Amino acid sequence: MSAQAGIFAVGASEHGYVELDLLPGEEPAKLVAALAALQGPGSPMAGVGTVVGFRPELWSALAPGQSPPDARSFESVAGPEFVMPATQHDAWLWVAGVSRSAVFDAVSAAIQHTSTTGRLASETNGWVYQTNRDLTGFVDGTENPSPLEASDVAVTGSGSPAAGSSVVLYQRWLHLGSFSTLSTSAQEKVIGRTKPDSTELGEAEMPADSHVARNVIEVDGKELAIYRRNTSYGTPSEHGTLFVGFCASVAPLQTMLESMAGLRDGIRDALTRYTAALSGAYYVIPSIPSLSRFVSF
């Protein structure tokens, strides 16, 4: 497997996410080398998993052809009534570990390690709420591809220089308090699944604007698939979902966002009435062979 292993490494409950911008006048290759070295020998990141990604245009200038072909920076997705904003940066780092201390130390070391080439643009802690739920209380990930299927969905297949590369959509979604004032049955209609056990609503009860209905999309007779590794962030009074969705191309992610915004057929995802997108960026996740060319061992 030539993809970055952390994409698929489940089980860690603590997470840290960092976005960086290249310092003015610095070489993009130096920022890539600094982040690539975090997965190399002698890395300061002990006991955690890491995944690194880059602004698609920055990466493709350094490593032509070594990205999903349609990779590009995120642009805001504007529905008739609301906007998912673009907050693209140059690099993204995801650290996953079993203890908050390990993730804190590793993220601190990474920021220090990249500080001569990159400026910190955002840092957010995530964690896994109640084993597998998001902070609406619903199970998140039920329809995710299984471990046997995830690699085909998330990573470009063999046979091209892009093999092993992926793209991630990273968005911070604030949950609005109004969702918790709905009855459980009304909440289930927003999501399209039951709350206690995540059973999909039957065809007769499934509203066309439910989150599930908006994201079950067939293109050329095939259902679009992405691989989600979302976590929760925040405090009891201000919190939400860190959407972390991997795919072998941008198109399925973009189509889902446009469907949620109502741009495909005028129907807006009901979940967007109870959550607000605060950030949005696409990053190319290079394969390990592509990344290792920037590090000398």
Ligand code: HEM
């Ligand atoms: C506030 C942000 C979000 C929350 C709280 C959320 C939550 C959920 C929940 C509870 C489910 C049902 C269980 C499951 O299959 O995982 C689900 C399904 C899904 N979501 Fe989201 N989601 C969010 C944003 C997004 C975004 C931005 C996308 C796409 C870019 C997306 C794509 C999907 C897909 C593809 C499914 C599976 C649909 C199916 O095949 O049944 N979600 N989400």
